[in-house]
Amino acid sequence: MGTLLFFNVFNGLIIGAFYAMMALGLSLILNLSGVINFAHGGFLAIGAYIAYMLIPYIGFWGALIVAPVLTAILGLAVERSLIRRLYGRDPLYSLLLTFGLSFIIEDGTRFIWGAQGLQYQVPIWLQSPLSNELFFLTGYRVFMVGMVGVMVLALFLILNYTRLGLRIRAGTLDLETVSVLGVNVRILRNLNFGLGIYMAGLAGVLAAGMLGLQPTIGDSLIMPSFISIIIGGLGSLPGTLLGGLLIGVASGITTVYLPQASEAVMYVMMAAVLLVRPRGLFGEEGRF
Amino acid sequence: MDKVNVRTGDVVIWLLLLAAPYWLPLSGGYVELGSRVLILALAAMALNFLLGYTGVLSFGHAAYFGLGAYGTAIVMKYYVESTPLAIAFGVVLGTVAAAIIGPFIARLRGVYFAMCTIAFGQVFYFIAFQWRDFTGGDDGLSAWHRAPINFGFATLDILNNNISFYYFALAFFAAAVAIMAFLLRSPFGRTLLAIRENERRARFLGIPVDRHIWMSWVISCAFVSLAGALYALLNDFVDPRALRWDQSGNFVIMAVLGGMRNFWGPLIGAAIFIVLQDYISSHTENWMSFVGLIFMLVVLFFPRGVLGLVKRRATS
Numbered sequence: 085m086g087t088l089l090f091f092n093v094f095n096g097l098i099i100g101a102f103y104a105m106m107a108l109g110l111s112l113i114l115n116l117s118g119v120i121n122f123a124h125g126g127f128l129a130i131g132a133y134i135a136y137m138l139i140p141y142i143g144f145w146g147a148l149i150v151a152p153v154l155t156a157i158l159g160l161a162v163e164r165s166l167i168r169r170l171y172g173r174d175p176l177y178s179l180l181l182t183f184g185l186s187f188i189i190e191d192g193t194r195f196i197w198g199a200q201g202l203q204y205q206v207p208i209w210l211q212s213p214l215s216n217e218l219f220f221l222t223g224y225r226v227f228m229v230g231m232v233g234v235m236v237l238a239l240f241l242i243l244n245y246t247r248l249g250l251r252i253r254a255g256t257l258d259l260e261t262v263s264v265l266g267v268n269v270r271i272l273r274n275l276n277f278g279l280g281i282y283m284a285g286l287a288g289v290l291a292a293g294m295l296g297l298q299p300t301i302g303d304s305l306i307m308p309s310f311i312s313i314i315i316g317g318l319g320s321l322p323g324t325l326l327g328g329l330l331i332g333v334a335s336g337i338t339t340v341y342l343p344q345a346s347e348a349v350m351y352v353m354m355a356a357v358l359l360v361r362p363r364g365l366f367g368e369e370g371r372f
Numbered sequence: 373m374d375k376v377n378v379r380t381g382d383v384v385i386w387l388l389l390l391a392a393p394y395w396l397p398l399s400g401g402y403v404e405l406g407s408r409v410l411i412l413a414l415a416a417m418a419l420n421f422l423l424g425y426t427g428v429l430s431f432g433h434a435a436y437f438g439l440g441a442y443g444t445a446i447v448m449k450y451y452v453e454s455t456p457l458a459i460a461f462g463v464v465l466g467t468v469a470a471a472i473i474g475p476f477i478a479r480l481r482g483v484y485f486a487m488c489t490i491a492f493g494q495v496f497y498f499i500a501f502q503w504r505d506f507t508g509g510d511d512g513l514s515a516w517h518r519a520p521i522n523f524g525f526a527t528l529d530i531l532n533n534n535i536s537f538y539y540f541a542l543a544f545f546a547a548a549v550a551i552m553a554f555l556l557r558s559p560f561g562r563t564l565l566a567i568r569e570n571e572r573r574a575r576f577l578g579i580p581v582d583r584h585i586w587m588s589w590v591i592s593c594a595f596v597s598l599a600g601a602l603y604a605l606l607n608d609f610v611d612p613r614a615l616r617w618d619q620s621g622n623f624v625i626m627a628v629l630g631g632m633r634n635f636w637g638p639l640i641g642a643a644i645f646i647v648l649q650d651y652i653s654s655h656t657e658n659w660m661s662f663v664g665l666i667f668m669l670v671v672l673f674f675p676r677g678v679l680g681l682v683k684r685r686a687t688s
Binding site: 114118120170173174175176177179180181183184185186187188190191192195307310311313318344347348351354355358359362 | 429431476480482483484486487491495502618621624625658660661663664665668670671672
């Protein structure tokens with residue numbers, strides 16, 4: 085029982101790390117631009133498929149570096165050509181636009197790579213378990229948690245110690261003043277969107293190594309990401325991170341005792357948070 | 373616009389709806405398509421009660437649509453073969469669920485409201501998906517069919533006669549639309565408009581804004597679940613896709629496509645969207661891309677919808 089519990093908590097942590105990574109990207113875009121990016125799951129899938137294409141040429145490690153960058157470039161282009169037009173309008177429109185975009189991306193990936201699941205090779209030394217007792221702790225899983233940790237650390241360093249990060253944080257609080265102070269807000273939003281999509285792409289490359297690759301790979305991750313943001317509180321990235329890990333671990337633990345409810349527990353947590361603290365755990369008062 | 377003009381529009385729409393089973397086949401359509409437009413238009417108009425007239429962005433209406441549909445199907449399949457009872461149960465199920473979810477979200481606004489409605493909507497999707505023994509899981513509930521309605525002195529055969537079913541649905545549509553129009557003209561409806569236009573000012577006037585939003589949400593969801601109940605009867609079938617979030621998106625795009633600021637807008641939007649979808653999905657496998665494209669084109673080029681466009685032409 086102890087091992088089973090440990091296994092599921094660890095598993096929940098991995099899943100939670102994915103939720104968090106996806107939710108952090110969503111949260112970045114939402115906080116600065118007020119856009120709920122429904123197509124985030126689609127960009128995740130694109131990142132994974134790009135990696136799938138690149139692995140035969142540049143190997144897993146190369147793809148891990150290049151694929152998210154290419155996805156982010158695509159994200160920059162999408163922001164410039166489509167999403168930019170909708171800033172300052174009713175949030176309804178950007179929601180509908182990204183909604184339609186997610187349809188097109190899902191259908192497009194299915195058209196190009198087919199509906200059936202694909203597998204790609206992760207390095208062999210990552211596939212083997214760490215020890216016989218902890219058979220479930222394959223190197224790849226540990227590696228993924230580590231990668232997410234590094235990614236999160238990098239994000240917080242960028243936000244706290246670079247000029248871009250400073251501007252993103254300032255823009256989240258008061259975009260108008262940032263604009264008046266001479267920062268080019270169009271470029272700022274563009275880069276911020278790219279950063280969010282980069283994280284989606286990276287999550288995609290990592291997730292596909294574990295879950296396999298299919299056009300709907302992002303679907304199972306997008307709702308939990310929303311819940312992470314709601315639980316953590318709008319406007320707070322640490323909140324989003326905590327929210328993701330929390331629901332991941334909670335659904336991991338629930339799997340041990342009541343497997344059918346592993347999905348439901350997230351929604352129960354969300355309801356509880358909304359009831360007690362409508363702005364979320366770390367959300368600012370009066371933001372929405 | 374003067375009043376006479378608006379009345380003319382109403383009369384034309386009602387005449388077109390009444391005569392639809394006769395002109396649809398002539399114009400290359402079929403009666404069932406007319407019923408589908410009618411039912412989904414009811415859903416879109418009910419959503420617009422909240423979206424266009426209260427100014428609250430819900431992206432989770434499919435959940436209550438689906439609950440209405442599942443409630444109806446469950447009664448028909450497992451309990452009694454009575455169409456009116458099944459519809460009543462479906463509507464009660466959807467409305468009660470909305471009333472319970474309401475207090476959680478009535479305090480939220482804007483994108484936050486939208487996100488929470490989506491997330492709560494998914495709860496019902498998962499229940500329908502996972503509770504295999506009762507809801508049929510992914511396969512849905514089939515092997516049941518709507519029952520003819522016996523009035524005592526006469527029987528309305530909505531099962532075998534498509535045209536009868538159309539008029540059956542139209543009766544519900546008319547009643548629901550009339551109630552919504554009446555509510556919007558009442559002091560309650562005016563209060564909702566005031567909240568939409570300036571929430572802070574409404575609050576200063578002493579209007580309990582959160583409670584009004586909750587009420588508007590419940591009313592809107594009640595009519596959406598009625599549409600869901602009729603939808604289940606139309607298809608003699610229901611599956612979890614009826615309550616997935618992409619269905620919610622469809623309702624929103626219907627309302628926007630027709631024009632959210634117009635009472636009949638969602639009906640026009642539903643008609644255009646469904647006919648296009650019907651045409652596209654019978655011609656290409658990649659219909660999803662085209663539907664996505666419709667979403668994007670509407671947002672970028674017709675944000676006020678078809679009726680908004682017509683109105684602007686008329687006034688300028």
